[in-house]
Amino acid sequence: MNRLLKNEKILYLIFGIGTTAVYFLTRFLIVNITGNSMWAVITAQVSAILFAYFTNKIFVFKDRKWKPFDLLKQLSGFIAGRAFVFALDLAITYVAVVAYSKEIIHFLGLNLINYDFILFSSSITKGFIGTPALLNEFIFVFVVQVLAVIINYIISKKAVFKAERVNKEQLH
Numbered sequence: 001m002n003r004l005l006k007n008e009k010i011l012y013l014i015f016g017i018g019t020t021a022v023y024f025l026t027r028f029l030i031v032n033i034t035g036n037s038m039w040a041v042i043t044a045q046v047s048a049i050l051f052a053y054f055t056n057k058i059f060v061f062k063d064r065k066w067k068p069f070d071l072l073k074q075l076s077g078f079i080a081g082r083a084f085v086f087a088l089d090l091a092i093t094y095v096a097v098v099a100y101s102k103e104i105i106h107f108l109g110l111n112l113i114n115y116d117f118i119l120f121s122s123s124i125t126k127g128f129i130g131t132p133a134l135l136n137e138f139i140f141v142f143v144v145q146v147l148a149v150i151i152n153y154i155i156s157k158k159a160v161f162k163a164e165r166v167n168k169e170q171l172h
Contacts, residue, residue, distance in 0.1 A: 008060060012156075015055040016149045023048040024128070027141060032127045037097045037137060038090070045086045052152070053078045061161035074160060081155035085148045096140040097133075105132045108139070 027044035031037055053075060057063045065074065096104055105111050110132040115121060120130050129135040 009153075011060045012056070012153055013149075015052070015060055016153070018055065019048050019052040020145045020149070022051045023145060024141065028128050028134075028138075031134070031137065037093050041089050041093050045082075045089060049079060049082050049086075052082075056156055056161060061156070063161050077160045078156070081160055082152060084155075085144070085151055088147065089144045092140055092144055093137075097137045101133060101136055105136050108136070110135050 023044045026047045027040045030040035030043045034040070056078075057074070063074070065071070113120065113132070113135070115130060115132070119125060120135070127134070129138050
């Protein structure tokens, strides 16, 4: 078990789930408070990006660069790498939740579900999937988050927290 928790991909998955939880909780909290999905995306993305940056830096990639310039350079690269997912999230939310939600709800049959059923009406789930509009939003949030985990791992691994490679010629 200890060896498993030292595996970079396993740690990324664990903290990716944590980042997704931060995103979901923030997004649906803001949606329930304001009713505005676009503000919810922005707030959730900023929260998730900051959480992901520090957990990836410290626990996943074990990066030890803490000088202000290094931090700023790394954080800006991390944010730039996440900008694509941020834009994708905004676009999908606009299309699926703001502009065409009624059509998608009808197409997916979300308006035919009994929302009095315990799965949808419990105090835990009601704020996430308790109406056709919330369930529609939840479905698309889930899709974006799956894409985000995959895309963000590649960007983090290859560009932001890349290990310093030792040139073979330097060894001789």
